Amino acid sequence: MRALVVDDSRAMRMILSRLLGRIGFEVAEAVDGVDALEQLEAADEAPAVALVDWNMPRLNGLDLIKEVRRRPKFSRMTLMMVTTEGEQAQIVRALAAGAHEYVIKPFTADAIEEKLELLGLVPAGAAE
Amino acid sequence: MTAIVLPTSEDVRQLVAEVWASILGEDFHELAPAEADQRLAEPDAVGSAVVISGPWTGRITLDLCGRGADQLARAMFGQPTGELPAGDLADAVGELGNIIAGNIKSSLPEPSSLSLPEVRFGPLPQTLPAPGVSSELAWDDHQVRVCLIESERVGA
Numbered sequence: 001m002r003a004l005v006v007d008d009s010r011a012m013r014m015i016l017s018r019l020l021g022r023i024g025f026e027v028a029e030a031v032d033g034v035d036a037l038e039q040l041e042a043a044d045e046a047p048a049v050a051l052v053d054w055n056m057p058r059l060n061g062l063d064l065i066k067e068v069r070r071r072p073k074f075s076r077m078t079l080m081m082v083t084t085e086g087e088q089a090q091i092v093r094a095l096a097a098g099a100h101e102y103v104i105k106p107f108t109a110d111a112i113e114e115k116l117e118l119l120g121l122v123p124a125g126a127a128e
Numbered sequence: 129m130t131a132i133v134l135p136t137s138e139d140v141r142q143l144v145a146e147v148w149a150s151i152l153g154e155d156f157h158e159l160a161p162a163e164a165d166q167r168l169a170e171p172d173a174v175g176s177a178v179v180i181s182g183p184w185t186g187r188i189t190l191d192l193c194g195r196g197a198d199q200l201a202r203a204m205f206g207q208p209t210g211e212l213p214a215g216d217l218a219d220a221v222g223e224l225g226n227i228i229a230g231n232i233k234s235s236l237p238e239p240s241s242l243s244l245p246e247v248r249f250g251p252l253p254q255t256l257p258a259p260g261v262s263s264e265l266a267w268d269d270h271q272v273r274v275c276l277i278e279s280e281r282v283g284a
Contacts, residue, residue: 009223009226011204011205015204015206084242085233088238106149
């Protein structure tokens, strides 16, 4: 199963990629929303899930989610916001825009894995 | 008009401890209040600043001694040995500053926005504005300082 990590921090991309790799995902990385959209448009098949940061240059995570949701070819892709933005209004905006899950940094590996289990993307205990 | 209640130094300590634990895992033991330390004035110190704009507007600064920044960055990149490029160190410290500022923003009145982090190598300027909250902390043999510095209100 394929995953896309979208974050302008290389350190955070590596943390999430390591985590997803341990669970068994094949992971691609994008440095911002524009890069993510370009990779998605160029791919033969959309990844099963994208983990998306909110604050990024060029195109932020919220606008990326809106752009992805406007494209029917990505309708089956699961979107998870992984961000420092913890205001209730922002969580509501992200979910209304089409995010399936919302994780606030700092997170634990267990928290991400649990969300992926709830979304049916990994079997329980996949990272153990 | 209700006064804005800023996080206390203890709130900041707990937040930074949570962030450090998520990064360092079992290698992290305790983050304790500490006296101001000369290590943050050394040339290898690294700092980041993120601006919060909203009902409370100001900067959240994170300053780390060089060895502490190196330990955290290596943990984030999964690179225990070998040369760590300055760009990777800056990226890691910027992201840590972003996480801390984002969580502080969540405790402030909504709506607020966050800037992207700016990272600085080298010691702090000698003259700093008086911060609203300053938290000096230490873990293992490393030093960290987090400050909430309110901007002067325009037109106030």
